[in-house]
Amino acid sequence: MFRLGFIVNPQAGLGGTLALKGSDGLAVEALARGAVPQAGLRARAVLTELLPWRERLQVFSAAGDMGGGMASDLGFATRIVHAPTAQTSAADTEATALALLAQQVDLLLFAGGDGTARDICRSVGLALPVLGIPAGVKMHSGVFAVNPRGAAEIVHLLLKGSPVLIDTAEVRDIDEAALREGRIRSCHYGELRVPAEDRYLQQVKCSGPAVEALVLQEIAAEVVDHMAPGVHYLIGPGSTTAAVMAALHLPNTLLGVDVVCDGRLLAADVDAATLERLAREQTCRLVLSATGGQGILLGRGNQQLTPVVLRAVGRAGLMVVATWDKLKALDGRPLLMDLPEADLEQMFAGHVDIITGYQQHVLYRLATHA
Secondary structure, X not given: OEXXXXXEOOOOOOOOXXXXXXXXXXHHHHHHOOOOOOXXXXXXXXXXXXXXXXXXXXXXXXXXHHEHHHHHHOOOEEEEEEOOOOOOOHHHHHHHHHHHHHOOOOEEEEEEOHHHHHHHHHHHOOOOEEEEEEOOOOOOOOOEEOOHHHHHHHHHHHHOOOOOOEEEEEEEEXXXXXXXXXXXXXXXXEEEEEEOOOOOEOOOOOOOOOOOHHHHHHHHHXXXXXXXXXXXXXXXXXXXXXXXXXXOOOOXXXXXXXXXXXXXXXXXXXXXXXXXXXXHHOOEEEEEOOOOOOOEEEOOOOOOOOHHHHHHHOHHHEEEEOOHHHHHHOOOOOEEEOOOOHHHHHHHOEEEEEEEEOOEEEEEEEEOOO
16 A cells, blocks of 8 residues: 555635735635635645545545545545644644654645645655645745646656656745735745656746846837737736836836736736636736746746636737746746646647747747646
8 A cells, every 4th residue: 555645735825816925824814805725626636636546545644624534535545643723724734744754654745835845844854755736826846746637647656666766855935924025035944855757846946047137128128019009918927027017117016917008007916806807808918927947837926817817818818928048947848837727728738939039039838747
């Protein structure tokens, strides 16, 4: 029997659709504002993929929403190692991780974000192989699969007995309070041992080398030249898209989504509900840049872009901007997406046009894994 440790952080990612830049300390507010928990859904998607191996798996988890209830409902042989509090906390994650270490599980699979990875790192360090199911708002650490299907594929390889290299990866997180003020403070919190399957494992989020201001100005000028009258442009997060706002002489939300039309800022740092309403009523285009190092274009730090918004914008309404340095840093790996609906990923998959300078465009592959 393969002994699978399983932890779900039910609060992970709650702030994403509400443009809260994270969920730390904001779960109650997010739920009161109508946020729909996603971590459990993403974790269940992985366990569902593992159902054909159910007879060979024993799941060790915490009770209820932290994973045990789900595993038992799906028919896995489940052993409860921790009884969490009604309002789960980091202490519950840490206690469960320590209990899984005592059970000597073969792999600790968890659903959460960078905060959850920090809790697990603090508890077990390098003592256990760990794999994250991405369920947070921003995930800078290198311990996560690119999406739930990627996590399932890695577990499949282990179950089939394929040789899987276990290597160390960084756990990083940012100060969410500073982030909400538009300042990024990324810190290294340690390392975890992870299955080093580059096809399915995301890279550490990095800023990369400094980009010359001239390159960003040229990219921004190309975007502005292609802005049509009456169209609402959803300007996504990041420093590259910030250059577009600078070219328009408009204030910018560094890690949020702003709405621009006819050279005017119509709304700043908007949430999912606002964007969905706008997408239903207006013609919209989306200006996005991928995260440096990871290359993730959709599904990291921009959960305000729900399936409703993305379907309304469509593939034709996507404007991707990136510097040559950012694309070269991917070393041939595709841009990635981690969306909740497979048909939506199929809609956007393929080679996309990327603006890399003034009147300079390249085609680059967008996929769900390398």
